[in-house]
Amino acid sequence: MEQILTREAALHNIEYAVAKVIEGFTDIKMDHNENKEEFNMCKAWEDHRKLCMREGELRKIIEQSVKKLCNDVNAAETAVMLEENEALIQRIYKAAELYAPDYDVDKIYAELQKEEAPA
Numbered sequence: 001m002e003q004i005l006t007r008e009a010a011l012h013n014i015e016y017a018v019a020k021v022i023e024g025f026t027d028i029k030m031d032h033n034e035n036k037e038e039f040n041m042c043k044a045w046e047d048h049r050k051l052c053m054r055e056g057e058l059r060k061i062i063e064q065s066v067k068k069l070c071n072d073v074n075a076a077e078t079a080v081m082l083e084e085n086e087a088l089i090q091r092i093y094k095a096a097e098l099y100a101p102d103y104d105v106d107k108i109y110a111e112l113q114k115e116e117a118p119a
Contacts, residue, residue: 059109065092066103091115 022028022041028048061084068078075093079086095111096103 055109058112059105061088062092062096062105062108062112065089066096066105066108069093069096070103 022044026048028044061082064082065078068081073081075089076086078084078093079089082089091112092108095108095115098111099107
């Protein structure tokens with residue numbers, strides 16, 4: 001897909017209607033060129049890829065944190081072991097407690113996203 005996006009100049013500026021259809025089906029948000037009413041599909045693709053990578057990284061941290069929580073390792077120790085921010089691990093532990101004893105990673109992730117969402 002990346003090769004297609006970098007080689008295809010037409011994807012750098014797509015029309016408004018096309019961009020809205022793509023956004024609707026994929027949840028990929030596209031930057032809008034106010035002057036031309038065009039969207040850069042290549043940048044949208046890259047932004048979405050980065051967002052997915054961050055999501056995957058956080059899910060892995062949640063998974064590892066839950067393992068430590070189940071082994072009665074406190075948040076401070078887990079943060080040191082995982083080389084992560086202690087505040088993040090504490091938030092994960094707090095969210096994980098809501099879903100004990102299953103500790104569903106998807107539900108914990110969703111809970112963390114709710115905390116970050118603007119009110």
